[in-house]
Amino acid sequence: MLAGATNVDPAMTSAVEREARNLGYETNAAARVLRGGRAGAIGLVIAFNEIGSINGTFFATALKGAAKGLSAGDVQPVLLPADDEDRTKIPKFLRSGAVDGVVVILQHEITHLVEVLADAPVPIAWVGRPHGDIGPDPIIVDVDNHGGGVLAARALVEAGRRRIGIITGPPDMEQANDRARGWTEELTRSGIAPGPIVHGDFTVDSGMAAMTRLLQRDPELDGVFASSDLMAAGAMRVLQAAGRRVPVDVSLVGFDDVLIATTSEPPLTTVRQPLEEMGRAAAEALIAVIQGDPVDRVREFPTALVRRESL
Structure with missing residues (x-):
């Protein structure tokens, strides 16, 4: 009756519903599923x-x-x-x-x-x-991850950066691969050889580890694209600890536009996905x-x- 059946005496239905309300009863969703409902x-x-x-x-x-x-x-x-x-x-x-x-x-x-x-x-x-x-x-x-990678690379080139590395995401994630492809293609179009590529897992800690590896491969990097804001925040910590000023010595671009992008010091330029x-x-x-x-x-x-x- 409480599930909405119509072949029950109206007076009985009214009485059951009244008692159900008094008891605080609510229709069981699992029971509805068993009867074929959503x-x-x-x-x-x-x-x-x-x-x-x-x-x-x-x-x-x-x-x-x-x-x-x-x-x-x-x-x-x-x-x-x-x-x-x-x-x-x-x-x-x-x-x-x-x-x-x-x-x-x-x-x-x-x-x-x-x-x-x-x-x-x-x-x-x-x-x-x-x-x-x-x-x-x-x-x-x-989101247009490839286009986002293009935007990040273009911004770094327009800022005058020429030794540009990337902290990309895990290779089993299409988003990370597309962002890296867009970055690579835009640098190549601009006549700039893409710098070192390292992988993270979209966390702050992985961004720190990846930035450490980037500096080991090219201590003179002057631009970095981190394909998540969390990794960018980790990268910024390592750069600052190494005495590399952001953005005076190194320009840094993230991806996502989440809260940490506005609370970093300095605040992070990033590629926004809605x-x-x-x-x-x-x-x-x-x-x-x-x-x-x-x-x-x-x-x-x-x-x-x-x-x-x-x-």
Whole structure:
């Protein structure tokens, strides 16, 4: 009766509903699923280790946008933290029918989920283009990473820099590869040989380690593109500790435009990707697919250079 059945005596229905209200009863969503209805919920998959740093990171802003998109669609968000070892927990949960779909905010720590979610029983919207096979007709919301790499390289060249290195992301992430390709192509077009390339994992610590390696390879570097703001913040610490002034001796450009870009000293010039809008677009596209409405399953947002004092 409480699930909305219509073949029950109206007087009995009224009496049951009245008692249910007195008891504070709420309809069980799992029971509705068992009867063939929708769960009315969508999962938000994030890297488990990001929860401790929920403010001012890449995923936090995308998560905010996704949650807003679900709320506007009258859908309950369910947070699904995933670690970098467990390959069974999330797929098992999706098979339970507790959610109608999931938004995956793709980060290096959970790239292993790309493979295990390829045959998921519910639709998936990816914030960030996954590397590898993700099944037919995927929902992907990403940014023009190649164009962002071009913007970063061009800004460094226009600042008069000629010995320019890059701290790129993990090679198993398409975003990192695209940013590095854009950087390389723009430097080559400008007649400048690309400097040393080192990899990080989009964290502050990896940016520090990568910047140390860059200086070992070319102590006279005068420009650096770090393909995330967190890595750029780590790079800045190492440069300053080495006596290399930013931007007097070395110009530094990041990528993302998250909180740390404005709180660094000096504030960081960066390539902005509209993370909140991307998260919201992924949520809205997923809701449309679940409801059977037409939708563009692949969407790419433009990037923009945000100039601050590190250039």
